[in-house]
Amino acid sequence: MELKTLKTIASRSFTLLVVLVVACQVQAQDAKTPYPSMAPLEQYLIADRNAEIALARSAAPNSISQDAEVMVFGRNGYETAVQGKNGFVCLVQRSWMSGIDDSDFWNPKLRAPICLNPPATRSFLPLIIRRTELILAGRSKTQMFEDMQAAVAKKELPTPETGAMSYMLSKQGYLSDSAGHWHPHLMFFLPLTEPAAWGAGSPGSPVVGVFTDTPERLSVFLVPVPKWSDGTDATMEGH
Amino acid sequence: MKRNILRTIASTSFALVVMLGAAWQALAQDTKTAYPSMAPLEQYLIADRNAEIALARSAAPESISRDAEVMVLGRQGYETAVQGKNGFVCIVERSWTSPIDDPGFWNPKGRAPICFNPPAARYNVPLTIKKTELVLAGRSKAQMFEAIEAAFDKKEFPALEPGAMCYMLSKQAYLSDSDPHHWHPHLMFFVPLMEPAVWGAGLPGSPVVATFTDTQERMSVFLVPVAKWSDGTDASMDQH
Numbered sequence: 001m002e003l004k005t006l007k008t009i010a011s012r013s014f015t016l017l018v019v020l021v022v023a024c025q026v027q028a029q030d031a032k033t034p035y036p037s038m039a040p041l042e043q044y045l046i047a048d049r050n051a052e053i054a055l056a057r058s059a060a061p062n063s064i065s066q067d068a069e070v071m072v073f074g075r076n077g078y079e080t081a082v083q084g085k086n087g088f089v090c091l092v093q094r095s096w097m098s099g100i101d102d103s104d105f106w107n108p109k110l111r112a113p114i115c116l117n118p119p120a121t122r123s124f125l126p127l128i129i130r131r132t133e134l135i136l137a138g139r140s141k142t143q144m145f146e147d148m149q150a151a152v153a154k155k156e157l158p159t160p161e162t163g164a165m166s167y168m169l170s171k172q173g174y175l176s177d178s179a180g181h182w183h184p185h186l187m188f189f190l191p192l193t194e195p196a197a198w199g200a201g202s203p204g205s206p207v208v209g210v211f212t213d214t215p216e217r218l219s220v221f222l223v224p225v226p227k228w229s230d231g232t233d234a235t236m237e238g239h
Numbered sequence: 240m241k242r243n244i245l246r247t248i249a250s251t252s253f254a255l256v257v258m259l260g261a262a263w264q265a266l267a268q269d270t271k272t273a274y275p276s277m278a279p280l281e282q283y284l285i286a287d288r289n290a291e292i293a294l295a296r297s298a299a300p301e302s303i304s305r306d307a308e309v310m311v312l313g314r315q316g317y318e319t320a321v322q323g324k325n326g327f328v329c330i331v332e333r334s335w336t337s338p339i340d341d342p343g344f345w346n347p348k349g350r351a352p353i354c355f356n357p358p359a360a361r362y363n364v365p366l367t368i369k370k371t372e373l374v375l376a377g378r379s380k381a382q383m384f385e386a387i388e389a390a391f392d393k394k395e396f397p398a399l400e401p402g403a404m405c406y407m408l409s410k411q412a413y414l415s416d417s418d419p420h421h422w423h424p425h426l427m428f429f430v431p432l433m434e435p436a437v438w439g440a441g442l443p444g445s446p447v448v449a450t451f452t453d454t455q456e457r458m459s460v461f462l463v464p465v466a467k468w469s470d471g472t473d474a475s476m477d478q479h
Contacts, residue, residue: 060445063443064442087437169446197326197357199303204301226464226466229444
């Protein structure tokens with residue numbers, strides 16, 4: 001999800017994103033990417049469970065992630081590693097949360113830590129889990145998207161709940177080969193919404209991007225923020 | 240609106256907000272403020288209509304505000320000065336959009352430029368217009384809030400839609416008497432009443448530095464400071 005978002009709409013103030021937009025417009029196909037198909041599962045796993053917990057928690061300030069549920073990715077999908085008590089859920093997304101045209105869709109290096117707030121936990125986490133289940137069941141990328149679209153149509157998956165948002169403030173994230181950890185940012189989940197309704201991607205707008213995911217019928221708006229979860233400054237002009 | 244928010248919940252990284260939060264917690268009453276009652280109307284007006292239009296537009300980047308409807312305050316209330324075509328509405332709010340306990344509720348220097356996105360405009364602009372009508376009709380602060388609450392009970396206002404948000408990126412804003420008067424450029428997100436903890440608002444290190452839960456208006460407002468003013472200049476996050 002996040003990875004495709006980065007490639008969708010960009011502010012002029014983010015040169016990196018402009019480059020990525022161009023890349024997106026090219027609609028790179030699997031055959032043209034370094035990652036044409038799924039790598040061996042081992043490459044998507046993090047051997048050290050504690051390291052994955054720490055990476056997941058790095059998506060948000062400690063004041064939030066210390067009380068969050070933490071899920072880790074294993075051979076059978078995501079499972080709860082740490083029980084939470086504030087309603088947030090932190091986990092490390094893998095590459096298949098990207099969009100169908102994303103050249104990093106099967107990039108095994110990809111690690112996208114995210115902490116979902118309670119409404120997002122109820123309405124977006126099920127999408128992450130379902131996608132992952134389908135991938136682990138051996139579904140192709142195309143099949144997975146078809147399955148997701150069908151599940152949404154049958155209302156087997158929730159629509160974004162009011163107030164659903166997430167933190168992605170990890171300096172240790174790896175969101176794509178081009179972007180690295182990109183910028184610390186918040187994401188806001190909405191039912192399908194035109195980018196213009198938030199001024200997303202307009203020159204000078206702090207809402208630098210939006211991703212409108214047609215299979216899952218939601219829009220995700222991105223707002224970079226000044227600091228990483230560890231309190232260090234993010235250099236907004238660095239890219 | 241803005242001023243109240245600043246006084247509600249604060250992140251430890253924003254000393255100014257902490258200070259204002261303490262002021263809020265003191266539940267200052269009118270009699271203890273420098274602005275115990277409404278000043279003469281002239282003090283709230285901006286004589287130069289074009290200056291008010293420009294100030295309203297300064298709430299958002301030009302790419303958004305140039306196509307927005309712009310409303311200005313006159314003796315009869317807010318009126319449309321410029322027709323828009325992108326659904327945004329830019330307006331300079333005055334002090335009476337603050338909450339009832341705000342010591343700056345009648346501060347005639349208050350100027351809060353704000354550009355509402357289309358869903359927020361449909362909800363918030365009628366509120367601001369109604370409040371202003373009541374104030375200009377001579378209603379007291381308490382009467383104004385009673386009337387707003389009654390209007391909500393009668394469902395006279397539209398429902399809050401998903402995705403309601405606004406831009407407050409004006410370096411020319413005057414949000415409180417505390418220096419700097421413009422605080423930080425920020426976005427505000429409007430949702431139905433919601434606990435601050437649901438967004439991690441006000442927790443140490445959180446970029447959601449504050450929230451305001453407005454019981455009269457039946458919504459919560461979350462604030463997220465951003466890096467740049469509408470003119471593209473950097474905001475120094477650590478100065479305050």
